Amino acid sequence: MNFKRRAVAAAAVLAVAGAGLATVQATAEATQPASHPARGRPEACPDLTVSKGWYGENKARLQRMIDTYGHCGPQRHKGGARPVATFDWDNTVIKNDIGDATMFWLLRNGKIRTPERGDWHTTSRYLTDPAAKALAKACPATGTTLPTHRNTACADEILSVYSEATTTAGKHAFDGFDRRRMEPQYAWLAQLTRGWTTRQVKRFAAAARRENLAAPVGAEQRVGTERVTGWVRYYDQQRDLIRTLKKAGFDVHIVSASPEPVAEVWADAVGIDARHTLGIRNITAHGRQTAHLKGCGTVRDGDDSMITYIDGKRCWINKEILGVHGAAAQKVQPADRRQVFAAGDSDTDVSFLRDATGLRLVLNRNKNELMCRAYENGDGRWLVNPMFIEPKGKKADPYPCATTGYTRGDGTPAPVRRTDGSVIPDQRDTVYGESAPSSAP
Incomplete structure (x- = not known):
């Protein structure tokens, strides 16, 4: 990618x-x-x-x-x-991107919540039907959080939608938004923190920060089956x-x-x-992030x-x-x-x-x-x-x-x-x- x-x-x-x-x-x-x-x-x-x-x-x-x-x-x-x-x-x-660093950490550590009712459309109003279907197939709702640290297919699908705005099969993932005031990929990271408190989100970000600052310049990390940037x-x-x-x-x-x-x-x-x-x-x-x-x-x-x-x-x-x-x-x-x-x-x-x-x-x-x-x-x-x-x-x-x-x-x-x-x-x-x-x- x-x-x-x-x-x-x-x-x-x-x-x-x-x-x-x-x-x-x-x-x-x-x-x-x-x-x-x-x-x-x-x-x-x-x-x-x-x-x-x-x-x-x-x-x-x-x-x-x-x-x-x-x-x-x-x-x-x-x-x-x-x-x-x-x-x-x-x-x-x-240098590099804290949104990316946080998303990669969430996927590597299994910290993304299962969507409400198992419906991925609830995570973004701009998510296309092909993307919602691909995510549902790769990430079956089996618990409160998605096991993206073990389920590489699920991690790969989320990563592709976030990083490329396409499914792993190449289908457009987002549509219908104003390009001058919205980037649904960026917004999706915030929306995928649904269910966590602000303090918990900060703790996740702090863990990602420590890893990325400690990693050598040029380092990569594995998310799903992909190699991605691993330093800041x-x-x-x-x-x-x-x-x-x-x-x-x-x-x-x-x-x-x-x-x-x-x-x-x-x-x-x-x-x-x-x-x-x-x-x-x-x-x-109730003290927790929503997808809105x-x-x-x-x-x-x-x-x-x-x-x-x-x-x-x-x-x-x-x-x-x-x-x-x-x-x-x-x-x-x-x-x-x-x-x-x-x-x-x-x-x-x-x-x-x-x-x-x-x-x-x-x-x-x-x-x-x-x-x-x-x-x-x-x-x-x-x-x-x-x-x-x-x-x-x-x-x-x-x-x-x-x-x-x-x-x-x-x-x-x-x-x-x-x-x-x-x-x-x-x-x-x-x-x-x-x-x-x-x-x-």
């Missing part, structure tokens, strides 16, 4: 950016106040300390942003509000950036498309507490049609971090009511990255829409950096911005457009890396 977000080890050796991007970035620098001790910058202002892995002027530009909007800067705490910074989690703050690492550069932002007075949040209890377990190690961690939220009943999800904006609790994914991330950030409620949470807010900084790595992050008013950090994973917007860099506020561990090499073909780089809600491709409706031309990949030995856990 080609598992989503799969990785092997390496660290970034950075490449040379194209002249066009460098020119736009240099122009943008003129709009931000300089930051230098000789020009009166207080020595107490927090500094980024990790230099390795940052491309070009990215570290310097991040430092200038921190000096501008943090407690030392001329734009600090306007109206008493702290500047907000929002980070995606998987492959943005860490925190990025030293992002730990340092989060620490510095917090010291400068920023209100720093994690916004993940993994289950919220899982994200909370991992985020704690970079100093982000549960109140500052957003993820997929289950509705609970909390809603946002016009989406009601239990409708299960919007998670922290693309436009859904915007909605949840507006609602839970910026205090915007109701239908307005789904809309772009005025500049003074948005996050100053955002960081992400995938098309799943594109909406909340676009909302950031100061800088937007993108780790290059060759995702079409995100890289189209980042490389076009119309307002000069996009920073592109290779991944800090196992950076992608140069993409041979230009990103198809002018034709198919955007995915509509119904799944059909379209051109990537600017806010004014004009089409972004195809963009070449200019910020990339080559494999090198990775950092320690």
Whole structure:
């Protein structure tokens, strides 16, 4: 199988950016106040300390942003509000994926509950009939939990539906959802925690975390009959950036498309507490997770049609971090009511990255829409950096911005457009890396 977000080890050796991007970035620098001790910058202002892995002027530009909007800067705490910074989690703050790590652990340890009435449709409103039938056949309901640690056929079927969105026979597993606010594979992990308490889910996530941090870089593990990624690492550069932002007075949040209890377990190690961690939220009943999800904006609790994914991330950030409620949470807010900084790595992050008013950090994973917007860099506020561990090499073909780089809600491709409706031309990949030995856990 080609598992989503799969990785092997390496660290970034950075490449040379194209002249066009460098020119736009240099122009943008003129709009931000300089930051230098000789020009009166207080020595107490927090500094980024990790230099390795940052491309070009990215570290310097991040430092200038921190000096501008943090407690030392001329734009600090306007109206008493702290500047907000929002980070995606998987492959943005860490290498690899905590949702994957948790799902693999659940399957290896037999911790997925048998569906209600043995009907797999109860686990996701978007599950297709062929998928429900394949799961029922591979995973007969013989007890409270499914013996996926012994029944490899059952483990393989669940793994295929989760990782590939297909059955092991190649049938589509999910259908009928809005691709701009829902990814049913991600949601399915949260829904498969049905029956466990939040504390138990956190315990499972903590066990998976210990295993993945202890495993050697590049390690694999067996789930069912398949070999899957078995390691995770925190990025030293992002730990340092989060620490510095917090010291400068920023209100720093994690916004993940993994289950919220899982994200909370991992985020704690970079100093982000549960109140500052957003993820997929289950509705609970009698203290236990259900297979239904909390809603946002016009989406009601239990409708299960919007998670922290693309436009859904915007909605949840507006609602839970910026205090915007109701239908307005789904809309772009005025500049003074948005996050100053955002960081992400995938098309799943594109909406909340676009909302950031100061800088937007993108780790290059060759995702079409995100890289189209980042490389076009119309307002000069996009920073592109290779991944800090196992950076992608140069993409041979230009990103198809002018034709198919955007995915509509119904799944059909379209051109990537600017806010004014004009089409972004195809963009070449200019910020990339080559494999090198990775950092320690």
